[in-house]
Amino acid sequence: MPPRKAPKRARTETDDEESQPSSLKKSKSTIISHQPENPQPTNKVLPVHISFPPRTPDTLRIATWNICGWAASHKKGFKYYVEAEDADILVLTETKVNEQPVDPALDARYPYTYWSISSKKSYSGTAILSKHKPLSVTKTLPNHPNPDLVKGRIITLEFEGYYLIGTYVVNAGVELKTLEDKKEWNQHFENYIRDLDKVKPVIWTGDLNVAPTAIDLANAKRNWNKTPGYTEAETSSFKNILDPPEDVDAGKFVDVWRQLHPKDQHYTYFSYRFNCRLKGLGWRLDMFVLSERIAERVKMCEIRSEIYGASDHCPVVVEVEGLAQS
Template structure:
């Protein structure tokens, strides 16, 4: 099974940059999107063979997630936890016979870390949620998780030390998630690889110079570790400031 996750940074814009051609080439069994920035009725496009599930933010043109899946899930739920987590379209959970799939667009802690306290509370709550699911069946957790976990996951760790997505607090929350019984699929296969990034700023020719961050992930329950066939980052795919990440399991 091939799963693909991609922050498209506005699906309507990405549709004009070859999104459907990408879908054909990617040949994903399940495609998870983040930052769709739309409601499903705002774009009419043909994607035969896929069931589509959308979670749109209350605020127009903001955030949002989607799952396009060939196998029909047993059940699909939207958002999780307390009311504060339920207005920005950030989580979709699809249940399949052998696992739960959680597509997530993690809140950014914002400039001057204005939203860091909320971000840290979110991390605790979603870790609890994932652990609850994991008690029932294995979990595949994917999306733009808005953190570069280690210094290997960012081009310039020193200057970015207290920037959103590379604070000690956010990185520690990722460590706590992994310690709770989950594995980072890319690092499982490539523990020491550097220069592998999934997001680049639009400024300073960052993508051309590969001055990026790895902030998009597939994380799975520990008991799925031996079933990981491939984990990849398709950095050659354009259309967004992020590129797709891939898991074959």
């Protein structure tokens, strides 16, 4: 979500480009095997022991994680989460790489890897790592007039039974200076996801860079129409994807974590600034949005709340039935 001059991003509680310590510090806490109740955990480094419940049989497990920089996250425990989760497909955002990384262990786990790298050095970046071979791979947003803005922000994999879109959505910027860029992105993306949905179901995930409603961020009233990610333009666009206007020929989509956790105020992002993690000042920016007709196949969708410290974001994971062999 970086504005034009990272890392000096004035996002109050939503600054994604903070500098990070170079060494991995481990706490003595252990990850429990269920989603915690409010409040969320307050650990600031990755736990020593990471374990999750076994996946539901006959499901596809997909995880998404804004890693806030490939190099930095690796120094702080990236691989421990990846090994513990063992997702079928892993969507990474804000990779900040300048070329495709060489990682033999990761390549062995995920033989099909796709990277969208920004033309701007050490900026943005999206990757999808998969155990399953897709039918096709696309790294563009059709009809968007600015390829440089799109590059590094979107990858679409087509599988037999569905499309998977991974995005690191454009940020509205310091003092909303790039909100017009965000509006342009949203306009073309709305058309794109609807067109795909008419062909086969869609799973859209990544850092979507929007807090859809007031319970998806701390201090909602103070941030409304002032802070990138929580403006009328951004929330309305997201709402229009979930529930299109009557005059738009399009199917509906479901924010599946919110559907399963209708009242929880859990967040996926806590700024390194201002002790936000300890104070619970966060935003829910990373999510899974599914075509309505396959949303009922979701057997689990959780924020991995304890997985904080390798990045200022927590991963989100979903299990979907009936797609495992795609």
